[in-house]
Amino acid sequence: MMNTLLDVENLWVKFPSRHGIFDAVRGVSFTLGRERLGIVGESGSGKSMTGRAILRLIRKPGIVEADHIKLDGIDLQTKSEKEMRAVRGQRISMVMQDPKFSLNPVMTIGDQIIEAYRLHNAVSKGDAYRKSIEMLEAVSISSPERVMRAYPHEMSGGMGQRIMIAMMLIPNPEILIADEPTSALDVSVQRQVLDIMDKLVKERGMGLIFISHDLNLVADFCDRVLIMYAGRVVEVCDADKLHDAQHPYTRGLLNSLPRLDAPSKRLEVLQRDPEWSEAPSVSGRI
Amino acid sequence: MSMLEVDGLNVWFGKHQQRVDAVKNATFAVARGESFGLVGESGSGKSTILRAITGLAPDWSGTLSIEGQTISKRRPKSFYKQVQMVFQDPYASLHPRHSVDQVLGETLHLHGFQDIDNRVVKLLDDVGLGQKFRFRYPHQLSGGQRQRVAIARALAPEPELLLLDEPTSALDVSVQAEILNLLTDLRAARGLTYLMVSHDLSVVGHMCDRLAVMKSGEIVEIMSVAALRKMDARHPYTQQLFEASL
Numbered sequence: 253m254m255n256t257l258l259d260v261e262n263l264w265v266k267f268p269s270r271h272g273i274f275d276a277v278r279g280v281s282f283t284l285g286r287e288r289l290g291i292v293g294e295s296g297s298g299k300s301m302t303g304r305a306i307l308r309l310i311r312k313p314g315i316v317e318a319d320h321i322k323l324d325g326i327d328l329q330t331k332s333e334k335e336m337r338a339v340r341g342q343r344i345s346m347v348m349q350d351p352k353f354s355l356n357p358v359m360t361i362g363d364q365i366i367e368a369y370r371l372h373n374a375v376s377k378g379d380a381y382r383k384s385i386e387m388l389e390a391v392s393i394s395s396p397e398r399v400m401r402a403y404p405h406e407m408s409g410g411m412g413q414r415i416m417i418a419m420m421l422i423p424n425p426e427i428l429i430a431d432e433p434t435s436a437l438d439v440s441v442q443r444q445v446l447d448i449m450d451k452l453v454k455e456r457g458m459g460l461i462f463i464s465h466d467l468n469l470v471a472d473f474c475d476r477v478l479i480m481y482a483g484r485v486v487e488v489c490d491a492d493k494l495h496d497a498q499h500p501y502t503r504g505l506l507n508s509l510p511r512l513d514a515p516s517k518r519l520e521v522l523q524r525d526p527e528w529s530e531a532p533s534v535s536g537r538i
Numbered sequence: 539m540s541m542l543e544v545d546g547l548n549v550w551f552g553k554h555q556q557r558v559d560a561v562k563n564a565t566f567a568v569a570r571g572e573s574f575g576l577v578g579e580s581g582s583g584k585s586t587i588l589r590a591i592t593g594l595a596p597d598w599s600g601t602l603s604i605e606g607q608t609i610s611k612r613r614p615k616s617f618y619k620q621v622q623m624v625f626q627d628p629y630a631s632l633h634p635r636h637s638v639d640q641v642l643g644e645t646l647h648l649h650g651f652q653d654i655d656n657r658v659v660k661l662l663d664d665v666g667l668g669q670k671f672r673f674r675y676p677h678q679l680s681g682g683q684r685q686r687v688a689i690a691r692a693l694a695p696e697p698e699l700l701l702l703d704e705p706t707s708a709l710d711v712s713v714q715a716e717i718l719n720l721l722t723d724l725r726a727a728r729g730l731t732y733l734m735v736s737h738d739l740s741v742v743g744h745m746c747d748r749l750a751v752m753k754s755g756e757i758v759e760i761m762s763v764a765a766l767r768k769m770d771a772r773h774p775y776t777q778q779l780f781e782a783s784l
Binding site: 294441517 | 579581681710711712713714715716718719722737739740741743744745767778779782783
């Protein structure tokens, strides 16, 4: 089988609250190879928290516990904060949901990309500039020189998202965590952004964790899918077999989508079973 | 007579060099009891049409009429009894410091209703929320529940035409199904007319009878949902849009 990049075993994310401890993620295990792994679920199911926990981006009072989170056999939990900084961006990158909130509004895009690059690599400004232009071209931006001089508010959502991806890819990470990278985009632009990520996975052999609430998109784009409900993985399946999924929650989600080819008077509404949130997590390890 | 007629509508923002024409010469009519969809990419002007109808976009020209009555720039109170809007983001469209009771009560008071107490109870039942939500604040509600409150507020003056601006795009698919069912039921029960904006073709296919496809401010095609289901597009842009959303 393919070599494993990331190995997560029994991950828990907890938040203490007035009513006791709230478990946002409960016992999630999975491995990631050189593949596109999708994580789907409703809002509040813990999919973003899983992504953030891997990068140790959950701040106090949040608590992250896991048997191990291994990157190339080394447990990320044992690393110091300084060592973690070398992992973030360099080896595992993350693309956030909304480019509008993730870029600095008062810095030109060029300055931001160069800053990110020079933070990790000791290169001259000129080299960093050339590398930035190259990366913007890699994400299909047609006039990179103009974009380098522009401010984030001058960019559309699709452009902003591509810039984010370009920034994340400069250090050539082994793993990219994309948290709803296309939710804020139009369908036509969505396709372009996905194609770019697809190309990068194929050409660079990157591992991709693709977090989304859009079942059809994930079925279409990913290789394997974890379906999360109330902080647990309820089902793991191959993406092309998602439409034959067995778990009643997955079936419920699929049936609640309106369909052009099968018109109906009313949509099916998901009937939640309390057992779903109590059953133990299904392991997504290979 | 149509419930809503839009004839040669132009909407623009800014002046002189900065002027942006958001909607150009849009013409369509929505019959009473019909559900009409507007689709297109972001920035194509679909929401702007709704905003121009309700008076939220100040600069427009052309003719807008509701049941044959032309809308003037200054809208009478009776207009807002007939036409109401549900906004895209339920997190942003409710006052964070007003309870559900205050939100609905204020709307009813402004429209001159006397039996406010009974009506608030009835509205909450109609949108499937029930009494226990009456004295809650928006932060104590989920996204779907907030959108139900927003719908209840729009229904309070007993309107005939409801403008829906992406009512489910901020919600999960499971919650989307509940809200779309609620809108279907309300339309059947009250004989409402819908003008719905969405970027999701399958949602429009489910909810609407006819739709208009927009591109950079212009309506490029008006088609029936039957044609949408068959992917039978005449305009090249519509075909492109269909392919992208498959």
